[in-house]
Amino acid sequence: MASSTVNAAHASRPDRPARPNLVFQQLRGARSPAEFAALVRRAAREIGERVSCDARYIGRVEAGEIRCPNYAYERVFLHMFPGRTLVDLGFTPRSAVRGRAARPPAAESGGGVEPYDTQDPQDPQDPYDTHHHDHEESDVLRRAFMTGSGATVAAASLAPLGLAPAASAAAIPHARRTVRRAGAGEASALEEAVRRIRLLDDRHGADGLYRRAAAPLRAAYALLDAGATRQVTADRLHAGAGELAISVGWLAHDSGRFEDARSHYAEALATARVTGDEALEAHAFCNMAFLARDAGRPREAVRAAQAAQRAARPLGSPRLMSLLALREAGGWAGLADRFGCEQALGRAQALFERGPSDADPxxxxxxxEAELAGLEAQCWSALGDWDRAARQARRAARLQDPHFTRNTALYTAELADDLARGGRPDEAAAAGLTVLGLLDQVQSSRIQTMLAGTARVLLPHRRASGVAEFLERHASAPRMA
Structure with a gap:
């Protein structure tokens, strides 16, 4: 369906140039696409514009895929190159691109829009919206594969998070000289994408990342479609694509998009099954167990955690088995099975104490220790043992590395809720205020949902020390869209 739509669109626009923007390439000179993108961002700040320029965007301009930038980028480029017009910079006149007379820049908002010529500059959609650019993305990849550059363009498509090597983006204009299949460079770019997403999530939470991560995930599976030069590279690509699917699934999970998360985890599990990758299978089942617990399906959580343990047993990692036992404990707690939960928690603690090993994923x-305590706190909370839950949540917050703001906020939010439900409103309010102070650095629907629950519990206790302040600040705090 996408193919026919895109082809029809192209047929109606025969004036689309078939050659790269050589003028823009010359203006970039010896700088890498990433270096030139940094100059564009700096110029934007100089005139008060806001653009998200990266190496991928520069590559698309030079490839001729962006025939005319949006108005925000037009102002930036004309600021960078005084006295020149867009045509002087190698672009097509706006009236020819839009099929109508150009409107004055004052009529456009421009600043928050992705500068691709397929998007109306008055449309303020998220630039990484997966539905908005489906036709454009598939068309770019399709043309890339037709010219024998599928792997290169797919690797460059990891760039929305700054994850692709600049060389990959720069290679787009020279597609006919690239290899047809993915190699070690693309596999490394994919693995680095996974690491970067996890780091950003640990520090800032999932909500701001989820939509941006969709394009790299599509690119990962495009790399699989392109094939690999060697079997070892193919194995790395499959593992990397599966891990990226899990990471994107977690971003959906943590931002409350449970059905999206379920789909991504299932995709990762299918990838694991196709390749016989026990480590990836264990990871997928691990996250599926966590999702099932959060989605109110505790029995499914137990089954998924047990399946994860079966897959992980040959891997020889006590720490992995410890985490999976905790996932099982969470399921038993959701079923109000205290005995099953305590048994699983005991296994988790004993396995954790064996220490790390080279087999740990x-x-x-x-x-x-912080995550162990935090997950145990969640179990006691589900069982209604508020004192134990608060004790473990406090320990988790104290042990957490302060650089990982998202987890610090999560454990402290857990503590606030446990204290509130345990009849200690003043301590709960103090913990809640700490979390509110971190929300300018963290975007997580999970944490906001927990705080909202705490606020509801504290409503009857406005006269307790700090509670009124917490409720007022919580009510005025911005909410996720």
Missing amino acids: EWMSFYG
């Missing part, structure tokens, strides 16, 4: 870097 890279993605488990988050799992330390």
